[in-house]
Amino acid sequence: MAALAPPVAAIRVAVRRALTGLPSGGPVLVACSGGADSLALAAATVFVAPRLGRAAAFVTVDHGLQDGSAERAEAVANWARGAGFPSATVVRVEVAGRPGGPEAAAREARYEALTEAARQQNAVAVLTGHTRDDQAETVLLALARGAGPRGLAGMPARRDLAGVPLLRPLLEIGRAQTRAACAALGLSPWQDPHNTDPSYARSRVRADLLPALVRALGPGVVDNLARTARLVAADNAALDELAATALAAARCPGGGLSVPGLVGLVPAVRGRVLHSWARELGAAAGALSHRHVTALDALITDWRGQGPTDLPGGVRVLRRADRLTPVEPT
Numbered sequence: 001m002a003a004l005a006p007p008v009a010a011i012r013v014a015v016r017r018a019l020t021g022l023p024s025g026g027p028v029l030v031a032c033s034g035g036a037d038s039l040a041l042a043a044a045t046v047f048v049a050p051r052l053g054r055a056a057a058f059v060t061v062d063h064g065l066q067d068g069s070a071e072r073a074e075a076v077a078n079w080a081r082g083a084g085f086p087s088a089t090v091v092r093v094e095v096a097g098r099p100g101g102p103e104a105a106a107r108e109a110r111y112e113a114l115t116e117a118a119r120q121q122n123a124v125a126v127l128t129g130h131t132r133d134d135q136a137e138t139v140l141l142a143l144a145r146g147a148g149p150r151g152l153a154g155m156p157a158r159r160d161l162a163g164v165p166l167l168r169p170l171l172e173i174g175r176a177q178t179r180a181a182c183a184a185l186g187l188s189p190w191q192d193p194h195n196t197d198p199s200y201a202r203s204r205v206r207a208d209l210l211p212a213l214v215r216a217l218g219p220g221v222v223d224n225l226a227r228t229a230r231l232v233a234a235d236n237a238a239l240d241e242l243a244a245t246a247l248a249a250a251r252c253p254g255g256g257l258s259v260p261g262l263v264g265l266v267p268a269v270r271g272r273v274l275h276s277w278a279r280e281l282g283a284a285a286g287a288l289s290h291r292h293v294t295a296l297d298a299l300i301t302d303w304r305g306q307g308p309t310d311l312p313g314g315v316r317v318l319r320r321a322d323r324l325t326p327v328e329p330t
């Protein structure tokens with residue numbers, strides 16, 4: 001028997017690790033664009049899942065943004081059927097008419113479609129092919145926009161997707177490895193023109209910035225950026241736990257938060273308490289910014305009788321004596 005190429009083995013090990021411990025029940029659903037990362041992920045999953053007594057399912061999303069996208073999506077799904085996935089679905093989404101730029105709109109439409117596919121197929125998890133290189137790019141983009149620790153933590157290996165875990169088994173696998181795995185398996189990945197379109201900041205980071213950093217600082221830089229994300233994520237988890245305890249302790253019996261319960265907290269924890277509370281009140285996560293949390297914080301630490309603080313989603317918060325309370329929008 002021919003020896004297994006190291007990247008193929010490394011990717012299978014990563015997938016096996018991700019699938020271990022998932023609840024039994026429905027399939028694991030691989031989200032695949034046809035690009036090298038998710039193709040390598042799909043090939044590993046269809047190999048590993050049955051050996052763990054699990055079913056694997058496959059979905060590819062057609063964003064309908066390029067000529068021939070429907071045919072390409074069908075070809076990707078056909079490959080999956082041939083590779084042994086008992087079910088391979090193409091979902092067509094409508095990107096036009098959504099708020100935000102085209103990239104954000106496509107991502108939102110895709111995640112909605114993945115959530116719906118997972119629900120319909122009763123999947124126990126959705127798997128995506130984000131790699132260590134994607135993580136390094138995410139950290140650089142976060143640094144460049146002045147993000148705090150949440151942004152610098154990059155993408156988590158696991159997050160909730162409307163009640164289904166979204167897993168990223170390849171976060172510690174390099175893009176060179178997914179390409180090498182595809183080559184070793186005789187797969188021909190699709191090259192998404194968006195990935196090289198210089199009008200996207202991520203494409204410029206991928207094409208220009210990361211290679212320049214590697215030249216200037218050495219090949220370990222991608223791994224190091226991904227490690228930074230892991231270290232920051234671990235600190236975030238600790239701070240989130242402290243904040244959850246502090247939020248519970250600061251709640252007033254009739255609703256709202258007690259100012260004396262918040263004032264002695266270290267700012268990093270207090271900011272998280274206020275962020276979580278604002279989310280509970282209905283402020284949308286994407287729109288809730290550092291500026292809003294700072295304005296809420298001023299009601300505690302810089303109280304000069306100011307009026308309500310407006311948060312996204314029409315949420316308003318007022319300080320009454322020693323309590324922060326939500327008020328009805330006027």
Ligand SMILES: Nc1ncnc2c1ncn2[C@@H]1O[C@H](COP(=O)(O)OP(=O)(O)OP(=O)(O)O)[C@@H](O)[C@H]1O
Nearest residue numbers: 031032033035036037038039059060061128129130
């Ligand atoms: N059209 C799609 N259909 C299904 N899943 C997708 C689609 N586009 C992206 N994904 C999922 O999201 C992951 C990240 O996609 P993105 O385009 O950001 O990265 P990428 O590095 O180009 O990945 P890939 O090489 O797999 O295309 C993919 O690996 C895949 O799991």
